[in-house]
Amino acid sequence: MKNRLFLPITIKGKTIRNRAVMPPMVRFGTAGNDGFVTEKHVEHYRERAKGGTGLIIVEATCVQKEGRLSDDQLGIWSDEHIPGLSKIVQACQEHGAVVMLQIHHGGLKSPSSVIDLPVGPSKDEKVPSRELTVEEIEQIKQDFLQAALRAKEAGFDGIELHGAHGYLLNQFVSPITNRRTDEYGGDLKNRMKLSLDIIETIKQELGNAKFIIGYRMGGNEPTLKDGIKIAKLLEDAGVDLLHVSAGIQSPELPLPEPPKSFPFNWIVYCGTEIKKNVSIPVIVVNGIRTSSQAALVIENRLADFVAIGRGHLVDPFWTYKAMNKMEAKPCLECKPHCRWFTDGDLCPGRSI
Ligand SMILES: Cc1cc2nc3c(=O)[nH]c(=O)nc-3n(C[C@H](O)[C@H](O)[C@H](O)COP(=O)(O)O)c2cc1C
Numbered sequence: 001m002k003n004r005l006f007l008p009i010t011i012k013g014k015t016i017r018n019r020a021v022m023p024p025m026v027r028f029g030t031a032g033n034d035g036f037v038t039e040k041h042v043e044h045y046r047e048r049a050k051g052g053t054g055l056i057i058v059e060a061t062c063v064q065k066e067g068r069l070s071d072d073q074l075g076i077w078s079d080e081h082i083p084g085l086s087k088i089v090q091a092c093q094e095h096g097a098v099v100m101l102q103i104h105h106g107g108l109k110s111p112s113s114v115i116d117l118p119v120g121p122s123k124d125e126k127v128p129s130r131e132l133t134v135e136e137i138e139q140i141k142q143d144f145l146q147a148a149l150r151a152k153e154a155g156f157d158g159i160e161l162h163g164a165h166g167y168l169l170n171q172f173v174s175p176i177t178n179r180r181t182d183e184y185g186g187d188l189k190n191r192m193k194l195s196l197d198i199i200e201t202i203k204q205e206l207g208n209a210k211f212i213i214g215y216r217m218g219g220n221e222p223t224l225k226d227g228i229k230i231a232k233l234l235e236d237a238g239v240d241l242l243h244v245s246a247g248i249q250s251p252e253l254p255l256p257e258p259p260k261s262f263p264f265n266w267i268v269y270c271g272t273e274i275k276k277n278v279s280i281p282v283i284v285v286n287g288i289r290t291s292s293q294a295a296l297v298i299e300n301r302l303a304d305f306v307a308i309g310r311g312h313l314v315d316p317f318w319t320y321k322a323m324n325k326m327e328a329k330p331c332l333e334c335k336p337h338c339r340w341f342t343d344g345d346l347c348p349g350r351s352i
Contacts, residue, residue: 004019004299005019005291005294008054011212011240011281012158012213012240014210016054016098017052017097019304019305020305020306020318020319020322021053021054021056021057021285021307022053022055022057024057024060024102025313026073027040027041027044028343030044031073032072033071035061035065035073035074035076036075036084037087037088041074041084044344046092047316049093049097050095051317051318052318052323053097054097056097057214058102058156060074060167061074061076061147062104062105062106063076063103063147067114067168068110077143081150082153082154086153086154089154090155093157098157100159102161102162103148104168105144105169107169108124117130119131120177121179121180121194137184141197141198141201145201147159156211158212158214159213159214160214160241161195161213161215164216164218165218169194169195169198170217170218171248172184172191172192172195173221174222176222189233195234199213199215199238199239213238213239213240214240215234215242215243216243217247218247219245219273219274220270222250224269227247227273231244231278232277232278235280241282241283242278242280243283244267244284245285256273263293263296264286264293268288271283275303275304281305282303282304282305284305284307285308288306289308289331290328291328294308294322314347315328329350330349331349332349334348
């Protein structure tokens with residue numbers, strides 16, 4: 001019987017050839033201050049598509065110049081970004097991958113090289129920053145919508161809203177960073193309002209198109225119980241694909257804890273628990289390195305997709321090798337952190 005990891009699945013009319021996903025990963029040190037795609041980006045993604053990956057989610061690409069997470073992040077705040085992004089799309093689709101774009105705003109996490117006074121749902125007491133006005137929030141919704149329309153024009157098969165890792169959408173959803181008292185703060189539904197409004201406006205424009213609307217969320221927001229509620233709200237809002245990663249941790253609460261027998265970490269655990277509570281497809285991620293680990297997730301229907309991040313950085317042919325029972329190059333787990341956070345060329349394990 002065929003390994004389910006290599007079975008295709010269709011979402012919104014897009015057939016994804018297998019269940020291996022390359023999650024979004026900024027290729028630091030590659031874009032300039034203007035956010036344009038370079039040939040190096042195109043080749044980076046082409047290699048992973050050639051390597052057999054089913055779904056490639058292109059790195060966090062910023063919807064506002066002042067919302068970037070670093071000054072070398074890709075941008076989609078202008079129509080001028082479309083031709084470069086469409087080169088990535090062509091390179092991926094030419095080699096059979098379905099390709100989505102992660103759209104992003106850094107909020108309070110934007111560095112001083114990008115903005116003098118970062119903005120968020122509420123002021124961050126630890127760093128100079130300020131609360132967004134309602135007019136500015138309306139502008140951000142428009143910027144996300146325009147980014148989605150530009151992604152569609154560039155030829156992407158869908159977008160993923162970056163609602164995890166403590167960036168702007170996550171800052172609104174989390175009660176730790178959102179202390180607003182207006183319609184964007186308070187109970188979970190209010191804290192979700194920015195994300196839900198963005199999804200609604202994108203769906204109004206692109207809901208009937210063959211275009212996947214995905215959302216990357218934190219499974220701990222701050223508890224897994226909250227993560228499950230968020231996932232259900234996203235499903236009700238019409239999200240087509242959920243990608244469960246880490247959210248904002250509470251200083252007072254422990255992280256969700258998987259049972260002792262669970263063979264993966266707490267982030268994957270959150271994804272598998274969320275999968276039990278929704279009907280839309282779910283991607284799990286974090287620390288999954290080998291094809292047998294990925295097959296275990298899919299064969300046991302713990303999730304619909306497995307994202308392999310650093311595994312894809314060290315070995316673009318991760319999926320091809322998994323299909324052909326060959327060993328992929330191992331990630332060397334560099335400490336204190338992955339070298340790709342500075343420049344992929346410094347990765348000691350990479351082959352290309
Ligand atoms: C260099 C690097 C850049 C990353 N950039 C992003 C990003 O743009 N958006 C995002 O949601 N996550 C980003 N991540 C997180 C990955 O998508 C993934 O969740 C993480 O690496 C854990 O998966 P892994 O253990 O399979 O690598 C990045 C990770 C790395 C190593």
